[in-house]
Amino acid sequence: MVGNPFRPVTFSPEWRTDTAAAVAAGMYESRDFAAMPILADALQDAGCDSADVLDHCRGPGPHVRGCWVVDLVLGKE
Template identity: 80%
Template sequence: MRDIFGNPFRPVVFSPYWRTDTAVSLARQMYESRDFSAMPILADALQDAGCDNDDVLSHCRAPGEHVRGCWVVDLVLGRE
C-alpha cells in the first residue's frame, strides 16, 4: 500500500525542477514496461536535480517490489 499511497501523515511537496528529462524518461520507461528495477537510478537522477527529500529518495532506494501506481513515479510523471 505504501508503494502506491506513500505516507499519508507526511505528504511530499514535489518540486517541478526535479522533473528533468532523465528523471521523466526513467519514470516513463518503468511505468510502461512495469519493470521498476531502475528505481535506485531514478533516486540518483532526482538527487542530481536537487531533490533532497528523504521520503522520496529512501522510497526509490528501498528494497522490495514497486508497482505501476508507485507514488514517486506518478509524481515524476505529473500523475498526482
C-alpha cells in the same frame, strides 16, 4: 500505491527533469521497476533532497505501477 497521508511529500517541479521523466516513463510502460535506484540518482542530480522520495526509490520495494514517486515524476498526482 500512495505515500504516507500523514506525511505528505512536497515535490518540486525542478526535480522533473528530462532524465528523471524518461526513467520513470520507461518503468511505468514496461512495468519493470528495477531502475528505481537510477531514478533516485536522477532526482538527486536534479536537486531532490527529500529523504522520503530518495529512500523510497532506493528501498527494496516491491515497486509497482502506481508507485507514488513515479506518479509524481510523471505528473500523475
